[in-house]
Amino acid sequence: MQLTAAETRKIIRIADLILASKDLVVFTGAGISTESGIPDFRSPGGIWTRFDPDDFTIQKYVSDPESQRKQWSLLEEGSLINAQPNRAHYAVAELERMGKLTCVITQNIDNLHQKAGNSPEKVLELHGTFGWTRCMSCGSRYTSELMLGRFRGNREIPHCDHCSGLIKPDVVFFGESLPSGTLEQASHCSQACDLFIVIGSSLVVYPAAFMPAYAKQSGADLVIINNSQTDMDSQADVVVQGSAGETMENILSRVRAGLCV
Numbered sequence: 001m002q003l004t005a006a007e008t009r010k011i012i013r014i015a016d017l018i019l020a021s022k023d024l025v026v027f028t029g030a031g032i033s034t035e036s037g038i039p040d041f042r043s044p045g046g047i048w049t050r051f052d053p054d055d056f057t058i059q060k061y062v063s064d065p066e067s068q069r070k071q072w073s074l075l076e077e078g079s080l081i082n083a084q085p086n087r088a089h090y091a092v093a094e095l096e097r098m099g100k101l102t103c104v105i106t107q108n109i110d111n112l113h114q115k116a117g118n119s120p121e122k123v124l125e126l127h128g129t130f131g132w133t134r135c136m137s138c139g140s141r142y143t144s145e146l147m148l149g150r151f152r153g154n155r156e157i158p159h160c161d162h163c164s165g166l167i168k169p170d171v172v173f174f175g176e177s178l179p180s181g182t183l184e185q186a187s188h189c190s191q192a193c194d195l196f197i198v199i200g201s202s203l204v205v206y207p208a209a210f211m212p213a214y215a216k217q218s219g220a221d222l223v224i225i226n227n228s229q230t231d232m233d234s235q236a237d238v239v240v241q242g243s244a245g246e247t248m249e250n251i252l253s254r255v256r257a258g259l260c261v
């Protein structure tokens with residue numbers, strides 16, 4: 001799509017910020033993955049129009065077999081596990097290859113940053129991942145593929161091989177705390193960076209949404225790329241209201257050109 005002069009100026013400004021940055025953090029939400037066919041939560045057609053958020057509380061999961069079955073059916077549906085990265089994920093992976101990326105802090109559970117080529121140790125998953133499952137008693141981890149195979153076989157919720165504890169997808173349910181080490185690392189990176197780029201997040205889910213505020217308060221430049229307004233737009237240095245994929249592709253071609261001069 002043809003960019004207006006004002007949009008082009010914003011793309012150039014963001015590319016210049018990236019080229020000048022010594023410590024870049026990218027922060028992503030469900031909006032970076034909608035172009036991969038995974039609906040976000042809050043837009044029309046989003047996950048909450050098909051599933052009841054009450055079924056995703058940890059209290060319900062441990063006590064209600066029906067809620068357990070709904071979780072495993074969502075996992076089985078495969079829309080998250082089988083999704084493929086899009087232009088925006090590949091752009092973030094390219095930033096790492098250029099040596100420009102300190103880390104990606106993501107609220108997503110879809111593993112698409114790693115599939116696009118980001119190193120696992122650079123991806124801080126604040127809300128866990130659908131690619132893995134965990135025993136609620138002893139903490140043993142199993143791939144979702146393994147446990148899904150068992151669920152498909154007998155339609156029973158899988159239990160742990162070591163202690164027979166209940167297995168749950170390794171994602172943070174409502175009512176559960178975020179993984180403390182990851183949250184600490186993400187907070188530290190947000191406070192230490194000089195450039196913080198939000199891609200595809202409504203910035204309403206806390207504590208994840210504290211991260212851009214930490215970055216801004218610590219003196220970093222803040223860029224927000226989202227196709228609708230966010231509560232932090234007024235604090236951002238550059239706001240692009242548009243598609244994550246197209247915007248990141250445009251930014252990356254400018255960054256590549258800048259690295260060649």
Ligand code: NAD
Binds near residue numbers: 035109200226
């Ligand atoms: P959100 O649904 O609250 O917000 C997503 C934002 O992205 C919205 O403001 C929307 O306007 C914008 N958006 C949608 N498509 C876009 C596109 N193509 N380009 C640019 N912007 C686009 O999501 P959130 O802020 O991540 O918070 C909600 C919670 O949803 C998180 O906790 C996350 O764990 C979970 N979630 C994750 C996935 C996933 O893993 N892909 C999917 C759904 C929900």
Ligand code: ZN
Binds near residue numbers: 138160165
């Ligand atoms: Zn166990």
